[in-house]
Structure formats: structure tokens, C-alpha cells
Amino acid sequence: MKSAKQLLGKNAQCPCCSAQIFSACCYPLLSGTQLAETAVQLMRSRYTAYSLADITYIQKTMSGPAAEGFDAAQAKQWAELVKWCGLTILDAGSQNKQAEEDQVEFAAKYVMNNLLHVLHERSQFKKINSQWFYFSGAITPHQPIIY
Numbered sequence: 001m002k003s004a005k006q007l008l009g010k011n012a013q014c015p016c017c018s019a020q021i022f023s024a025c026c027y028p029l030l031s032g033t034q035l036a037e038t039a040v041q042l043m044r045s046r047y048t049a050y051s052l053a054d055i056t057y058i059q060k061t062m063s064g065p066a067a068e069g070f071d072a073a074q075a076k077q078w079a080e081l082v083k084w085c086g087l088t089i090l091d092a093g094s095q096n097k098q099a100e101e102d103q104v105e106f107a108a109k110y111v112m113n114n115l116l117h118v119l120h121e122r123s124q125f126k127k128i129n130s131q132w133f134y135f136s137g138a139i140t141p142h143q144p145i146i147y
């Protein structure tokens, strides 16, 4: 069976809504040929990984409190159930490649059981051994609406 990554053509628009093609955006990060240079890049690639139900990538890009409570099987089930429909970066953080930590705020929309949900989160990212990790997040709750 082909993975979701293979099914999504490299010339397709990247799922992270960057308006770039997949092969020039999140694909090199998901395929492990490149590391995220900034926290916002990692955030975008994690959105794309969720949209492709690539939980292996989700798991290997998290650390600290975020990783501690993470259930990979549950996350996989959830990612396959929901349909992602857009990412808006509300605060891209410093975008400083030399930073050791950064914060990104985003709103990710998805449909589950005919309800449109917004995952609105301010995420904390940390660099460990020159690699960015998703560290923790504070969610602003929103009521789902009928889609």
C-alpha cells in the first residue's frame, strides 16, 4: 500500500496552505531530507503530517510535555477520521534560525462528524541539539459549528 505521502503528488499544493508546491515546502521535512529551520516551518510541517496521518513524523518532532501525554494510536485514529481544511498562522514567532525557543500561534480547521472545528493554539517550540521540537501548547477553545 502506498503511503499518503506518495499519494500526494510532489507538484500538488502543500497541505499547509503556504501556496507553495509540496516538494518545495513540507515534503523535504516529512521525508527527513531536511530539518525545519524555524519553529513556524516545523509547525507547518506538523499540520501537513496530521493531514496525511503521518503520525511517525508527529511523534519524532515533539518533546517535553507535549510528547509525554501523546498517544500515537489514538492520534492516528483521529487524524484518519478528520478532514483538514486549512491552516492560518496568526503569529509566526520570531522566525529566527538562531533562536533556541520560539512561539507560534495558529488556527487549524478540520471537519469531524459534520462539524467544523477550529484548533486554535499557541505552541511553544524548543531547539534541542540544533533541531526544533514542538514542546507544549495552550489551546483557546472554540465552539464547533455545523458544516
Ligand SMILES: [Zn+2]
Binding pocket: 014, 015, 016, 017, 018, 025, 026, 027, 044, 045, 048
Ligand atoms: Zn507546507
